[in-house]
Amino acid sequence: MIRPHATITAALFALAPAVLADAAATRHAVARLRPHHGQRLTRYINWICPVIWQPRRRAILAALATLAFGAPAHGEGDLVRGAQAARACMECHSFAPGRHMTGPSLAGVWGRKAGTAAGFARYSDALKRSGLVWDERHLDEWLTNPAGTVPGNAMDFPGIADARTRADLLAYLKAVSSGRVSAPDRGLPNLKEADAASQVTAIRYCGDTYRLTTADGKTHAFWEFNLRFKTDGSAEGPPAGKPVLLGTGMRGDRAAVVFSRPEEISGFIRRQCA
Numbered sequence: 001m002i003r004p005h006a007t008i009t010a011a012l013f014a015l016a017p018a019v020l021a022d023a024a025a026t027r028h029a030v031a032r033l034r035p036h037h038g039q040r041l042t043r044y045i046n047w048i049c050p051v052i053w054q055p056r057r058r059a060i061l062a063a064l065a066t067l068a069f070g071a072p073a074h075g076e077g078d079l080v081r082g083a084q085a086a087r088a089c090m091e092c093h094s095f096a097p098g099r100h101m102t103g104p105s106l107a108g109v110w111g112r113k114a115g116t117a118a119g120f121a122r123y124s125d126a127l128k129r130s131g132l133v134w135d136e137r138h139l140d141e142w143l144t145n146p147a148g149t150v151p152g153n154a155m156d157f158p159g160i161a162d163a164r165t166r167a168d169l170l171a172y173l174k175a176v177s178s179g180r181v182s183a184p185d186r187g188l189p190n191l192k193e194a195d196a197a198s199q200v201t202a203i204r205y206c207g208d209t210y211r212l213t214t215a216d217g218k219t220h221a222f223w224e225f226n227l228r229f230k231t232d233g234s235a236e237g238p239p240a241g242k243p244v245l246l247g248t249g250m251r252g253d254r255a256a257v258v259f260s261r262p263e264e265i266s267g268f269i270r271r272q273c274a
Contacts, residue, residue: 115127
């Protein structure tokens with residue numbers, strides 16, 4: 001996290017190395033600065049100037065004024081570290097507009113009223129009634145302790161105890177929301193582009209086994225407990241009547257068949273043992 005007094009020191013030595021009358025005195029003077037808000041920096045100008053040659057006073061004042069009104073009061077989070085911290089968010093959220101997962105899309109979250117992401121229907125009543133707006137203060141409180149910030153909310157997340165990690169993540173969320181940086185798209189695959197090996201053409205059920213035939217002519221057998229049936233009605237979901245087979249890890253013995261609509265499921269499965 002960048003600290004204001006460190007930024008001032010760097011600016012002085014980078015912008016005006018030739019105008020420092022006494023480098024040691026300047027470093028000592030700047031080291032004593034601990035302003036809590038950027039607006040307070042200007043009050044220190046007259047105190048710093050005795051150790052700087054007067055003809056260069058305006059240049060230093062301009063540099064400090066830029067820092068005063070351009071730097072956040074509590075330092076600035078690191079975007080690279082913030083992007084790394086955001087990986088944990090991507091387990092349940094996407095950054096693509098309108099692409100909701102377990103949680104709502106985080107696209108444009110900065111400045112948005114809690115519980116209002118268009119198209120997301122799984123908000124808890126507690127969050128919708130909270131009246132929170134996702135600004136720096138409320139997001140920091142939420143990321144610290146979601147359950148304490150909004151009791152009864154539905155997000156199963158313990159919070160982030162480390163203040164620097166939260167600051168980095170906040171900086172990243174703000175930068176993504178404003179369009180300054182682009183978040184990676186790690187959402188679900190586009191099932192409309194599934195290949196023949198994944199396109200399911202028939203499902204037979206016998207005993208405790210499902211046998212799936214795919215468009216490449218192959219048959220895949222699954223123990224009934226290891227096969228799940230899901231739906232994806234999004235723009236990236238499968239075409240109507242053309243479910244897609246997805247592996248779900250382990251050793252290839254677990255999978256999911258994704259349909260475009262729930263009413264397709266029972267009509268697609270045939271009880272057949274021969």
